[in-house]
Amino acid sequence: MLHLRLITPSDRTDDVVRLIEKTVGTTHLVVVPGAARNPAGDVVMCDVAREAGDELIGALRALDLDKTGSIAVENIDLSLSRRADKAEAEAPGEGADAVLWEHLAEATHEESTLSFTYVAFITLATMIAACGVVLDNAILIVGAMAVGPEFGPLAGICTAAVQRHPRLALRSLTALLVGFAVAMLVTVGFTYFMDGVGLFTKVRLAAERPNTNFIYRPDAFSFVVAVLAGIAGTLSLTSAKSGLLVGVAISVTTVPAAANAAVAFSYDEYRQAWGSTEQLLLNLLGIILAGTLTLLAQKLLWARQRERTAKAGGV
Numbered sequence: 001m002l003h004l005r006l007i008t009p010s011d012r013t014d015d016v017v018r019l020i021e022k023t024v025g026t027t028h029l030v031v032v033p034g035a036a037r038n039p040a041g042d043v044v045m046c047d048v049a050r051e052a053g054d055e056l057i058g059a060l061r062a063l064d065l066d067k068t069g070s071i072a073v074e075n076i077d078l079s080l081s082r083r084a085d086k087a088e089a090e091a092p093g094e095g096a097d098a099v100l101w102e103h104l105a106e107a108t109h110e111e112s113t114l115s116f117t118y119v120a121f122i123t124l125a126t127m128i129a130a131c132g133v134v135l136d137n138a139i140l141i142v143g144a145m146a147v148g149p150e151f152g153p154l155a156g157i158c159t160a161a162v163q164r165h166p167r168l169a170l171r172s173l174t175a176l177l178v179g180f181a182v183a184m185l186v187t188v189g190f191t192y193f194m195d196g197v198g199l200f201t202k203v204r205l206a207a208e209r210p211n212t213n214f215i216y217r218p219d220a221f222s223f224v225v226a227v228l229a230g231i232a233g234t235l236s237l238t239s240a241k242s243g244l245l246v247g248v249a250i251s252v253t254t255v256p257a258a259a260n261a262a263v264a265f266s267y268d269e270y271r272q273a274w275g276s277t278e279q280l281l282l283n284l285l286g287i288i289l290a291g292t293l294t295l296l297a298q299k300l301l302w303a304r305q306r307e308r309t310a311k312a313g314g315v
Helices: 010-022 050-062 082-090 101-111 116-135 138-147 151-163 166-196 202-206 220-238 244-249 254-266 270-314
Strands: 002-008 026-037 040-048 070-075
Touching: 002 010, 002 050, 010 026, 010 040, 010 050, 026 082, 040 050, 040 082, 050 070, 050 101, 101 151, 101 166, 101 220, 116 138, 116 166, 116 202, 116 254, 138 254, 151 166, 151 220, 151 270, 166 254, 220 270, 254 270
Parallel strands: none
Antiparallel strands: 002 040, 002 070, 026 040
């Protein structure tokens, strides 16, 4: 269930209340006249089944409530109410499958913004991966994958493509490209430093490295894994199961590939550098393609679900 807290202009409150009452899957409607001070107006609260949330939020925005008042949405972790159970049962579809497009756009906006924290995380992840490729240490590679924040901009690109949001696409692409560029540049400097103190050597990089040589040897499986990870990551975002993103993060070698390319370039190992770059681009392409198609499929399925619900309600 979702909890909505609305601030409505007094002359629009009746319209908002009627909208909530006719939306299948809503309950616990509360109206507090004149309670809001900034902006001035009434406070309206209700609970809505997650699968009906996107439709209700879209209808509220159609009333310009996001401009004249306020729409705040919270997840309800526990609701002990027969009315809530009934609302969930009446709402079409399953809550775990529902997509809240406004929430997704907001989440990807935050995760895909180029900031000091984002650049710091992706740089640290790339440096950790650099240690992993030189030492042929799979544990460090996995750790670097988990630290890397690059799925945020990738999800932002997918969301922007489906929602036709060019500003979000540009913001996400900028964060992705600038983040990797800065991370790889710093990792080149880091490699020179580690070589200078005797911790990195060209011999180690050029060795067979059975645990990590897949990073600069892309093949068909690289793309397959990237596609599967893109689907899983997108579903974890849309279903609010963000904890699954950790598992997705450690399944795709984006950050390690960037790290291997940077270290290999430092040692003039251009074959490895090019192979790692191919691996990086292949994984990024696979994730973006799979994520976009997943969102398009979800959008189509929920549109059909709404059509069936509307026809059933009209019968």
